């Protein structure tokens with residue numbers, strides 16, 4: 111019985127991956143369409159726009175249609191066509207929701223099969239963590255239009271799920287005594303939640319960097335800049351990224367404290383510079399730096415965005431490399 | 446620039462935001478090597494092994510304190526500088542904030558149009574009543590308010606969210622609190638380890654510990670007088686799930702403690718330490734302790750004890766050492782292997798196939814010669830220096846190792862006597878320690894979290910309501926605007942809400958919106 115549940119669980123995770131792949135394609139098509147629409151629109155509008163938006167363009171010396179909008183205007187810039195959500199975009203979101211639901215059931219079944227929370231080894235941490243990335247993405251969509259991140263998020267989750275189903279999969283096994291603790295439930299869950307916010311924040315900071323580049327030299331053909339025209343400008347991206355990253359930071363702070371409390375219960379010391387503790391600390395300090403950077407002269411903009419990316423890279427490193435290859439007390443990968 | 450000037454300059458640099466950022470990033474970077482190279486504090490055996498594996502590199506790394514990164518001079522200087530910078534930053538800000546807390550909101554700007562969420566409404570009625578209503582609403586929403594009057598207009602200037610800065614200061618101060626308590630508190634505590642076999646009693650005195658690390662300010666009388674007897678150690682292993690066969694599921698050490706003459710039963714488990722006499726007792730490890738008795742040729746008992754054997758693998762194949770100093774013609778040492786569930790591999794070697802004592806077997810290799818105990822040099826009870834000894838059984842001697850099941854007796858070589866395996870007991874290893882400042886660290890950690898939440902999510906903003914009498918005498922125009930101080934995504938909404946609420950509160954029917962200016966949401970401290 112339990113073994114069949116376990117099999118259903120992995121089947122559902124595979125199905126979710128297939129759906130996410132389709133969602134990824136839809137999101138990518140939407141991006142492609144945006145850039146071709148921009149190209150067509152620019153061709154038609156170029157002579158007129160030069161005059162109409164001359165005021166806002168002149169400062170940047172660009173001939174390209176409407177570059178950065180003022181702060182807060184969001185994707186109101188660009189051409190009309192991009193404001194309406196394309197069919198492919200809506201399909202992408204619908205597929206993402208479907209994939210999310212399948213994965214949710216898969217994760218819950220895994221928990222039932224194991225008779226405990228489904229985040230006690232790396233495989234389980236991956237399926238729950240990616241589920242949370244999706245959940246955070248979908249919930250944030252209600253308040254902010256971040257649909258343009260769909261390609262990135264579905265892509266990231268697909269890669270993570272792919273790597274973990276292939277490399278980290280382990281059958282359900284009971285918990286070793288050190289992991290029998292309410293703190294496992296809290297500490298690891300909040301860590302995944304923090305990771306989910308950092309992922310989203312990192313994506314926004316990444317796009318912000320591209321946008322910064324483009325705004326600095328609108329004439330360059332660097333990357334598909336017409337596509338970037340349909341996305342929010344760098345200041346707005348930076349604000350969005352900040353708001354999401356600070357939520358991640360709060361969760362991470364809690365993870366750090368909860369981890370120390372748990373370590374005290376399990377090992378008799380709340381802090382011992384174990385490799386996993388070291389990396390949790392490093393990540394925390396990097397994001398503290400990121401928050402400071404936003405308040406430091408000369409560090410707003412690209413530099414702070416780089417810090418957010420380095421922070422997220424450290425999160426991935428902590429999960430993918432430290433867990434597996436580094437020696438330490440936190441031997442919980444289940445591998 | 447004189448010394449004072451130079452110092453002042455240095456201090457200003459050190460407590461600048463840029464330096465703080467630099468030191469933070471440096472701290473993150475400096476923490477990395479400690480995760481790449483084993484550390485003496487957390488993995489002393491790993492360090493020894495590293496020296497064996499990298500004989501040329503290790504001493505070089507050691508000379509720059511790479512094996513104790515987190516107490517190294519360079520790591521310490523980074524965080525000490527950071528915290529000095531932090532103090533230098535927090536003190537003036539606290540003073541500034543204290544002043545701000547006691548001062549009224551600033552004068553209303555002459556022109557509100559360019560500020561955040563600018564919106565206007567029309568209203569009729571008594572001007573002072575209208576303004577009073579705005580004042581009440583703002584006050585109720587937690588704003589500190591002040592009325593202003595100039596030639597053209599009267600206005601309410603309001604500010605809220607002082608808790609944002611308070612939270613920030615609490616956060617940073619609590620960080621200092623953590624550092625100080627960890628630094629000082631660690632000095633008063635102690636940590637000691639002790640292996641206890643079933644039936645044995647541990648007495649909490651300095652000599653009873655197998656290893657002991659006192660803090661800098663530790664004194665012997667900190668050790669509370671209590672005793673702890675291990676009555677029984679239970680280990681449960683998985684047997685149903687074949688994917689995890691033999692994996693431990695639960696460890697419980699059943700103990701009887703005595704303190705001030707009062708005995709009580711207790712239990713120590715992996716995630717639940719036992720509190721006694723101001724100390725915490727943790728279950729660190731466990732294993733088997735075969736009880737062995739050695740008699741000499743005359744039949745006198747020369748050794749009898751339950752000897753803890755150290756586990757070597759997941760199925761608890763264990764290694765132990767027996768040293769017999771007196772009573773035999775020469776000193777005798779034995780290296781023993783214990784297999785809880787003995788099995789034989791295809792090459793004839795023994796191994797254990799399950800951690801429970803289902804089919805327990807002890808094998809012993811006997812050595813004769815100088816145990817090296819008389820020189821006063823401390824030696825580990827878990828290792829045998831065989832260089833001055835002659836091996837009598839096992840290995841290349843051609844004589845089989847002694848092999849015993851519980852209850853069995855075997856002859857020692859050369860007619861020295863006999864050895865008997867009386868039985869198998871369990872042992873538990875306990876970590877006993879005391880950290881009197883631990884609770885304070887937790888308190889500061891909670892303050893850190895609380896301060897963080899307050900300072901990141903409570904918006905600090907100014908809001909103005911300005912009342913201008915219409916030139917044609919038909920009523921008044923009300924202007925509303927706000928200014929974000931720090932990140933404040935909801936500023937525009939908040940201003941609009943206040944405007945709506947205000948208009949609704951007025952006795953005359955609500956006026957209509959004329960202008961809005963969304964989007965002018967620029968933090969002023971950028």
Ligand code: HEM
Pocket residue numbers: 398401402404405460461462463465469527528530531532534535612613614616617620896897900901931
């Ligand atoms: C141990 C080192 C430090 C850590 C871990 C740290 C961490 C943080 C964090 C997490 C925040 C954002 C949350 C909040 O506002 O409370 C913050 C804000 C701030 N910190 Fe620090 N900090 C440190 C040292 C310093 C130092 C040395 C200074 C002064 C030079 C400083 C000045 C500030 C300021 C001004 C803010 C407000 C920034 C804003 O409004 O966005 N911090 N710090």
